[in-house]
Amino acid sequence: MNGAWHKAHPMPKNPTREQRIAWHAEHARECACRPVPESLKADVARLARP
Numbered sequence: 001m002n003g004a005w006h007k008a009h010p011m012p013k014n015p016t017r018e019q020r021i022a023w024h025a026e027h028a029r030e031c032a033c034r035p036v037p038e039s040l041k042a043d044v045a046r047l048a049r050p
């Protein structure tokens with residue numbers, strides 16, 4: 001796992017759906033220590049490949 005990335009990119013407290021999507025899109029590129037939640041997958045994929 002990319003500990004440095006996680007330190008620099010904490011998940012916001014009470015994140016909005018958009019914030020979670022943006023976080024997971026970045027995370028999948030930089031680390032991906034855990035999979036994107038099923039409920040966000042489509043939106044994260046859309047953001048990753050515009």
Ligand SMILES: [Zn+2]
Pocket residue numbers: 001002006027031032033034
């Ligand atoms: Zn990670």
